[in-house]
Amino acid sequence: MRGAILHAPGDVRFEERPDPVIIEPTDTIIRTVAASVCGSDLWPYRGINEVPKPRPIGHEYCGIVEEVGTDVTSITPGQFVVGGFLTSDNTCPHCRAGFQSACQNGGGYDGCQSEFIRVPLADGTLVATPEAPPEDLIPSLLSLSDVMATGWFAAVSAGVKPGMTVAVVGDGAVGLCGVLAAAELGADRVIVMSRHPDRQKLALEFGATEVVAERGDDGIGRIKDLTDGVGADAVLECVGTGEAILQALRSTRPGGLVGYVGVPHGVELPVHEMFFSNVGLRGGPAPVRRFLPDLMDRVWNRRIEPGRVFDLELPLDQVADAYRAMDQRTAIKVLLRP
Amino acid sequence: MRGAILHAPGDVRFEERPDPVIIEPTDTIIRTVAASVCGSDLWPYRGINEVPKPRPIGHEYCGIVEEVGTDVTSITPGQFVVGGFLTSDNTCPHCRAGFQSACQNGGGYDGCQSEFIRVPLADGTLVATPEAPPEDLIPSLLSLSDVMATGWFAAVSAGVKPGMTVAVVGDGAVGLCGVLAAAELGADRVIVMSRHPDRQKLALEFGATEVVAERGDDGIGRIKDLTDGVGADAVLECVGTGEAILQALRSTRPGGLVGYVGVPHGVELPVHEMFFSNVGLRGGPAPVRRFLPDLMDRVWNRRIEPGRVFDLELPLDQVADAYRAMDQRTAIKVLLRP
Numbered sequence: 293m294r295g296a297i298l299h300a301p302g303d304v305r306f307e308e309r310p311d312p313v314i315i316e317p318t319d320t321i322i323r324t325v326a327a328s329v330c331g332s333d334l335w336p337y338r339g340i341n342e343v344p345k346p347r348p349i350g351h352e353y354c355g356i357v358e359e360v361g362t363d364v365t366s367i368t369p370g371q372f373v374v375g376g377f378l379t380s381d382n383t384c385p386h387c388r389a390g391f392q393s394a395c396q397n398g399g400g401y402d403g404c405q406s407e408f409i410r411v412p413l414a415d416g417t418l419v420a421t422p423e424a425p426p427e428d429l430i431p432s433l434l435s436l437s438d439v440m441a442t443g444w445f446a447a448v449s450a451g452v453k454p455g456m457t458v459a460v461v462g463d464g465a466v467g468l469c470g471v472l473a474a475a476e477l478g479a480d481r482v483i484v485m486s487r488h489p490d491r492q493k494l495a496l497e498f499g500a501t502e503v504v505a506e507r508g509d510d511g512i513g514r515i516k517d518l519t520d521g522v523g524a525d526a527v528l529e530c531v532g533t534g535e536a537i538l539q540a541l542r543s544t545r546p547g548g549l550v551g552y553v554g555v556p557h558g559v560e561l562p563v564h565e566m567f568f569s570n571v572g573l574r575g576g577p578a579p580v581r582r583f584l585p586d587l588m589d590r591v592w593n594r595r596i597e598p599g600r601v602f603d604l605e606l607p608l609d610q611v612a613d614a615y616r617a618m619d620q621r622t623a624i625k626v627l628l629r630p
Numbered sequence: 631m632r633g634a635i636l637h638a639p640g641d642v643r644f645e646e647r648p649d650p651v652i653i654e655p656t657d658t659i660i661r662t663v664a665a666s667v668c669g670s671d672l673w674p675y676r677g678i679n680e681v682p683k684p685r686p687i688g689h690e691y692c693g694i695v696e697e698v699g700t701d702v703t704s705i706t707p708g709q710f711v712v713g714g715f716l717t718s719d720n721t722c723p724h725c726r727a728g729f730q731s732a733c734q735n736g737g738g739y740d741g742c743q744s745e746f747i748r749v750p751l752a753d754g755t756l757v758a759t760p761e762a763p764p765e766d767l768i769p770s771l772l773s774l775s776d777v778m779a780t781g782w783f784a785a786v787s788a789g790v791k792p793g794m795t796v797a798v799v800g801d802g803a804v805g806l807c808g809v810l811a812a813a814e815l816g817a818d819r820v821i822v823m824s825r826h827p828d829r830q831k832l833a834l835e836f837g838a839t840e841v842v843a844e845r846g847d848d849g850i851g852r853i854k855d856l857t858d859g860v861g862a863d864a865v866l867e868c869v870g871t872g873e874a875i876l877q878a879l880r881s882t883r884p885g886g887l888v889g890y891v892g893v894p895h896g897v898e899l900p901v902h903e904m905f906f907s908n909v910g911l912r913g914g915p916a917p918v919r920r921f922l923p924d925l926m927d928r929v930w931n932r933r934i935e936p937g938r939v940f941d942l943e944l945p946l947d948q949v950a951d952a953y954r955a956m957d958q959r960t961a962i963k964v965l966l967r968p
Binding site: 385386389390391393394396449520521522545546547549552555556559560561563564566567568569570571572573574575576577579 | 723724727728729731732734787858859860883884885887890893894897898899901902904905906907908909910911912913914915917
């Protein structure tokens with residue numbers, strides 16, 4: 293088969309790789325229907341994370357089950373499935389507590405921007421749709437493997453409750469999904485921090501009630517102005533930079549929580565400020581599997597359409613162009629089809 | 631009157647000060663019945679916080695109302711009252727949200743280890759007992775002004791719920807009160823980290839079910855051993871040092887929260903580790919006023935006896951000895967009486 297290999301920063305190639313095979317009896321092989329590029333794939337692509345040697349890349353996917361291992365019981369060949377960006381057995385104590393992101397037996401993938409994917413721990417990782425999905429649901433189903441579940445987790449981590457005023461830092465795909473999540477969870481007001489007109493527009497369609505285009509201290513000042521000097525009840529940090537974290541912490545009211553889901557890069561947490569402002573911080577990698585059944589229902593019933601974050605579709609063999617488009621911000625999020 | 635003045639690190643003197651007077655119509659003057667030395671008073675005493683010039687010190691007190699300003703409505707002369715270590719109007723948005731620690735109009739005191747105390751914002755700060763308290767309740771009532779409310783807030787911040795396994799880092803007065811709080815909030819198991827036999831004993835009497843004497847990595851390993859490798863559901867950090875914070879974060883299960891109430895000194899938060907372990911952090915200065923009515927009920931009804939953390943009582947004019955005893959750890963907590 294063919295799949296994406298990151299050879300070095302800036303150098304993604306779609307090339308011949310061995311077909312994946314069942315290794316463990318709990319494995320499944322799926323034929324990729326759609327895959328995508330994650331903001332976190334850009335860290336090594338940009339050389340901010342090291343790339344010591346070429347490696348398969350990608351962890352967002354959906355597809356059709358081709359083959360299952362002898363111990364797989366809930367997933368059968370022919371099903372359309374979505375899995376999170378980490379595998380999980382869904383039975384260990386961390387999984388049972390809803391933190392499949394910390395599964396004692398879970399892990400990553402050997403690249404998912406490829407024609408076929410080996411999914412370990414299939415029963416605990418994958419969720420199947422009720423039947424073969426209509427074509428137009430594919431983008432939204434794909435988004436559940438990471439960005440939508442991650443935006444949802446940001447909102448849950450920030451403790452979003454009905455009636456709250458929520459601020460979202462970041463207008464990438466995760467931030468936009470965070471807006472959608474906050475609105476679905478009943479937030480009264482959702483303030484999105486965004487400077488890009490196209491992203492502002494989508495955020496408003498996803499349920500944002502206000503847009504703050506300013507950043508840094510000015511952005512924080514605007515959030516305070518919009519909340520009578522109090523700050524937002526809950527803030528979603530969907531970027532991962534030091535500036536974004538500070539902006540989130542300082543936009544939160546005393547006693548509020550920042551839900552952070554952007555992988556931290558160059559972040560130093562201001563512990564004194566956090567302490568004396570009573571602002572808490574909670575998040576990390578999303579336990580996608582916890583939210584997948586519920587989110588799949590919402591997509592299936594056309595209650596939410598997170599797939600709208602994909603603003604560019606390319607053939608999988610043009611994966612290098614997809615990285616370029618996201619790196620240069622000419623696309624919010626690229627959907628790839630074999 | 632006479633009161634404690636911190637002149638320089640290690641130099642506390644009990645000396646003549648002007649009698650406090652009503653300045654704002656919302657002020658009250660109280661006659662001190664008991665006061666105490668806080669762990670946070672030791673930071674400047676030890677020179678870890680700067681002491682640029684002599685200043686009155688102390689913020690833990692209870693007493694009898696002597697005089698009230700013209701706008702004070704709920705507090706009357708003769709009442710026995712307790713106030714938190716920060717004043718609050720109890721009406722601003724932060725107060726209404728339960729974070730009186732961040733009151734928009736609140737602040738500190740002009741020293742409370744003194745014969746009389748001016749309490750600003752009396753209506754929003756003080757809570758009166760139903761009647762004059764019996765002598766033996768004084769220590770427990772005094773503890774509500776800081777340590778018991780702070781331990782309680784640590785438990786609330788860590789999200790302690792019935793049935794949980796809770797670990798407490800720190801066996802000072804706040805840590806011991808955290809043990810009591812976790813037990814009161816229904817924790818199934820309360821593991822206290824303590825090396826001191828007398829403190830271990832009191833912790834067990836306050837509801838601890840297990841003691842871990844090891845510190846650092848060994849202590850974390852013991853917590854993991856006691857929880858089948860999972861970690862505690864909630865951890866209370868009641869010290870404030872970098873070592874204590876790390877111990878707390880690393881003893882918490884994925885998805886769990888550390889409730890931190892020790893003023894951070896020399897703390898660098900390990901953001902990557904926190905992120906990838908899904909461990910959250912929440913706390914800060916306790917909103918004492920939120921918990922004061924409930925905690926006063928529990929003390930009044932003799933359900934809890936947090937006053938047992940006081941293991942030394944001295945006349946107020948020996949306040950310098952109180953600082954020495956706490957600095958040298960010959961006492962957990964000193965109660966002072968005029």
